[in-house]
Amino acid sequence: MTRVELFVGKGGVGKTTLACATAMSYARAGQRVLIASLDQAHSLGDALGVRFPHDPGTVTGIARVAPNLDAIEVDSLALLEDRFRDVLRMLSTGGNHQHGIDLAALDPAELTGLPGVQELLMLVELAQFADEDDWDVLVVDCPPSADMLRIVTAPDTLLGYLERVWPPHARAMSAGGIDLRRAVLAATVNKIVAAVTEVRDLLADHARTGAKLVTVPERVAIAETERVRSAAALLGLRLDAVLVNKVLPAVPAADSAHPAIDWYLTRRAEQLQVIEQLHQRLDGDLPVLIAQHSGPQPVGLTALSMLAAVVDSRPPLGDNPAEVRTSSGEPVVRWESGTGLHSVYTLRMHLPVVDPATLQLGRVEDDVIVGADGVRRRVRLAPVLRRCTVDGAELDGSHLVLRFVPDPELWPR
Template identity: 80%
Template structure:
């Protein structure tokens, strides 16, 4: 077992880029290296079983369990609706018998009515994955995620929920409710505390750069360059480590043909040249992020035998990416003393379009938006007594400078 805990690898990308097959191949490479692996599908258009040539049993009203496909490789397709129904029953059971003369009777609700609430199902899936990561059963979790835009939105769900709960029912108010005389309110407060604890663990796992990373699966097409740049920017802003961009279905080199003028050969050589040009541009634009190549396999790799062959071609003998330290914003003192002090907050943010950069301040949070993604960054205690003095982009980093607020700065 890894000394830093179970590692988590997120595979993200658009549909049709072979994300699921590469996730399966990587999982098999980990298993071949002696790691205990669980590959989980979070994409509700589940194709994990299709790629593995494995049929998952689906019993209505039950949460699909974990199945073993190889000695060190387990698989699961996480059904968010079944999870919602299962967890909702637990909540209703906890609140039953506490009296509903006033307020809402939760037993009158149907779990399906909650599916429309933004982020509920996605959060339950992430909570389930975090529980898997906390077990001593696997060394690596490989996650076949929803398409990149959806997954990046899901990653914001923990902070969004925690921020909302803190505003509408602060921790001190919940604590008072747990020791009050209103039994129903006390049970509800305890339930919310359990939710907060679980969601906090999700947030911390996603932000832990020593354990969690993502791989963006794409193809060698020109539109992929801008998309990959935006995903890298969004991942940096959200605090998710992007390990690599994997370019799938790249045509392999061929020996010099006897007849290079044949139309089919001309098409092949021209298409490969276009792909290599895209890869060169990706490596230039994503300076610092590894760009890996997965060659076209010909027939679609389906089933354990084909995926095992692909696992050698994709990752070789060492599938694990290097681990880095936390990507959280760093704060340092720059100059001055007392009210003349200047502090700088520095965070990794390779913005694609600087015109999209937006900054705001809400109480103790700095709001940062760029390339269509927004994040609330909790300020360090010293910065909460400061005002923003300016900001700049500096070679892939956002630097925000603060000066003391005379009204709250200690004299």
């Protein structure tokens, strides 16, 4: 079963080169690796020193770049055009009656304005790679942090809208009806739902999918790291480690008072101070791994091989590397006290909120809406909680705790 490792971070932190180096380290260890770039800046080829063909209207294929190492730059627009042509071919089997809808009149480029379409197609493509037996590890160079967090929410968002707009029972009736075109459309939507559900399940599978957050040793990066950790916890994404890149290596003591030496030592001391603050802010929840500054930017397979040796060791700050947390990030429901209508239940979820003032809670039918640090998630309540009302909420360290009491109108008598 293919393991998925996501590399997340802001632009300019060396995320792509570290993803490449990690992929090469796995490949050198004998594992079959595919590195895929979702970043539309297409810097993966630049880092590897390989030029991938991007012919208009065609989906870029997978290229072998080194022993055990394949690579692909996922072109979302080309995917959109290719999949849209497939949909048109499917719908054309339903006859010429259009029911007032002429999909053939649409240009695939017009669909790029629909939120989340291209991102979902890229995720579906990744899920297909992960389901194949061709690779042991799928390393993903993700878009910048904010874009990636938005992409992670896309599957749940789409599935939620489809469930409300065209529920499964209504699609089933259409699929078995006499209107052939509507039946084909229902089958197409069901196919989309199945693919997107597979993506959602893959991202939520903590046994298969994890992410590394790449950052730099700068004060402004600490807050960004904390926000991404909070967002990852809220969205149910397993965050394995924070990888601090471009840390200046230690140098022997020098007698010279040259300004360049003073600048170097001062800058390194500032970096180490930032890393120490990062350790304190993360409360030991995540290992903080160090990648030293390599000097010239590592471009090409030879330079990346040298960086891969550093990634192989990945020394943490301290004596012993922290263990990666792989427990499920799903909310846990527990009975707290009482019986019958006097029962109290809790829903507890891991949520290391950076700014408690951003915490927002809401209830919509059988779901609870949780927002924090600029990210929002819709959480489906367990059956017992659907018959309850929210009685209170509190932050308990790095966890959010919601309390529920039975609703007399809905509770079984």
